């Protein structure tokens with residue numbers, strides 16, 4: 022199974038929690054708003070960090086999607 | 092100042108300046124959450140008070156019915172004084188905010204961390220050998236005032252003047268409009284002079300940046316720059332001072348948490364989030380500009396809403412065991428920095444300051460407690476935090 026993270030950019034308000042907790046998965050733009058790094062695929066070993074970021078985003082803007090590998 | 096009668100009914104006649112609310116609001120809010128989750132008062136010309144996280148979020152997200160053009164509940168509304176972006180509504184808000192955001196990203200803030208560490212170390216040096224200090228007065232209040240001055244390119248020694256203005260705008264001004272208007276005039280004149288100076292000789296600071304900034308190709312009106320600068324001053328100082336003070340209030344009374352953080356400094360950033368949740372300092376307000384209902388409660392036009400992020404943060408529906416401070420709480424969507432478009436611009440700065448303040452202190456003074464017979468006092472109004480916090484070391 023493959024995990025992917027995704028930031029809903031309409032909801033994101035730049036609290037930067039995701040980037041603080043999982044800098045391997047989330048980056049911030051020049052205004053401090055977040056996006057997932059690359060295609061959002063979560064490398065093995067970083068699954069907990071993906072869920073931690075989701076659990077700490079006050080705007081409910083972080084999604085963790087469980088999908089089939091490709 | 093007019094005397095207000097004491098409160099006997101928190102649900103229908105609350106007063107957020109009542110001494111019991113100022114001293115310990117949390118039991119009052121829990122009672123309301125159970126009984127009447129949106130309280131109301133006729134005082135201050137009519138104010139609603141939602142106590143649940145979901146309702147606070149609903150109001151914060153709904154900029155159509157709830158405007159930021161008035162953000163403090165006062166006895167007599169003074170003429171509106173714009174302080175963009177906090178007083179801006181959509182669609183203006185985005186441009187007003189985007190202007191400031193690049194100066195406050197985590198990377199931009201990291202540049203100021205060495206200055207913050209030096210400020211903390213200097214302050215601690217002054218009292219370390221004395222066996223005790225007032226952690227609110229001698230430490231917490233001095234850190235943000237110096238750092239904000241540093242970022243604005245103003246002398247760090249002007250703290251007393253800045254704090255007096257903030258007090259007059261945020262606290263005294265709630266009941267005495269003339270005091271507030273005087274502080275507005277004084278800050279306007281002060282910043283106008285500084286802006287002129289930076290136009291002649293720009294520096295690497297936020298005033299120079301705003302003096303040269305443009306929105307849609309147009310330079311900013313002087314009132315816009317002055318409003319934003321006053322906002323940074325007012326929003327950046329008491330807030331962070333209160334947050335730092337509350338951390339020390341907690342640690343002075345909880346040796347197990349204090350020892351754990353001294354032993355595991357890498358846990359400090361997580362603990363800071365929990366302190367921000369449990370002791371969130373900032374309660375904003377909105378003006379109802381169009382009647383609506385939230386969670387079955389009617390909100391009438393022209394009334395105010397106290398937007399209590401601190402109450403949202405103690406809602407058991409959102410945070411299990413909300414009155415317990417769990418310094419390693421893993422799931423923490425607290426709203427201390429607001430929710431929605433007005434998310435605090437200074438959140439990355441404040442987090443850095445609080446973390447550094449705790450790290451530098453715990454490194455040097457791992458053991459401390461409230462002084463015997465200490466009389467701790469709390470501020471009232473928009474920003475809540477300890478204003479007197481005598482502690483002894485060892």
Ligand code: HEM
Pocket residue numbers: 151159162176177178188239322323324326327328330331334371372373375376400426427428429430432433434435436437438440441
């Ligand atoms: C622990 C410290 C702080 C807390 C708890 C705090 C809290 C808040 C809250 C709750 C809001 C939302 C206002 C609303 O919804 O109407 C806000 C907005 C704001 N804060 Fe902070 N703040 C803190 C520190 C700072 C600092 C250090 C600065 C800057 C130097 C700052 C600048 C601002 C600005 C400019 C806004 C307006 C943002 C907008 O309207 O889009 N704050 N703050």
Ligand code: SF4
Pocket residue numbers: 028032033034035036037038039040053054055077078079080081082083
């Ligand atoms: S934590 Fe949420 S709101 Fe904050 S930057 Fe990340 S996605 Fe955006």
